Amino acid sequence: MxxxxxxxxxxxxxxxxxxxxxxxxxxxxxxxxxxxxxxxxxxxxxxxxxxxxxxxxxxxxxxxxxxxxxxxxxxxxxxxxxxSKITAADAIAAALKNTPGTAVSADRDDDGAGAWDVNVVKGDGTEYSVLVSPDTAKVVGAQRDDDDDNDGREDLAALKGASVDAREAAEAGAAKGTVTDVDLDDDGPAAWSVETTKGEWKVDLKTGKVTQDHDDDTAQDNGQDDRDGDDD
The missing domain is CATH 1.20.5 (Single alpha-helices involved in coiled-coils or other helix-helix interfaces)
Incomplete structure (x- = not known):
């Protein structure tokens, strides 16, 4: 058990x-x-x-x-x-004398000669590329842009009521360095976009006031501000 x-x-x-x-x-x-x-x-x-x-x-x-x-x-x-002996403002003036209209941009051509390439828009919206010698301010070529993209008319519309033209914008931007490019910026409130040796700047269409383009990293890296009036 x-x-x-x-x-x-x-x-x-x-x-x-x-x-x-x-x-x-x-x-x-x-x-x-x-x-x-x-x-x-x-x-x-x-x-x-x-x-x-x-x-x-x-x-x-x-x-x-x-x-x-x-x-x-x-x-x-x-x-x-x-x-260049000829400034952007001088080139714009020479281009308009040869081809009357409204200048909407000016920059150095990359064809090797380095001529100023000024884009001029006629009253009917047709565009012309006017080449100006960087040494003599003589017009060395003018050609109509046959692209039917309405850019010319849009530029004229954006500049309607403006008090500051491209030449005056170039002169205003020259206080911020040697001007290398002038263009109409119509992204947002229209303004002149002026590129200099020290950065990029906005020039108000009505007042001519120059302000720094805050999208430009180079200008910020150089420590430039709106009060900087030194040339290059």
């Missing part, structure tokens, strides 16, 4: 112990995939974070390259402008 009780007790203990082991084994088997999946997710998140950082670094590099390209272009324009 006692032997039967002992055997029964041992058997029960074995069953209980086995159940506990089985329970542990079952728990271990269930947790292992979860732990592995968690580890994989953490690794993936880290890789994603690394990829995001790399993309952000690439974006910064691209932005730096763009600024460097802009600075290089500006330096090239500045070198040409400094070597």
């Amino acid at each position: 006692k032997r039967n009780i002992v055997i029964a007790t041992v058997t029960a203990a074995a069953l209980i112990g086995g159940g506990t082991v089985a329970a542990y084994a079952s728990a271990d088997d269930g947790d292992a995939p979860t732990q592995r999946q968690t580890s994989v997710r953490i690794a993936d998140d880290r890789n994603d974070d690394a990829d995001d950082r790399n993309e952000a670094a690439d974006d910064r590099d691209d932005a730096t390259d763009d600024r460097n390209d802009t600075a290089d272009d500006r330096n090239d324009d500045a070198t040409e402008a400094r070597g």
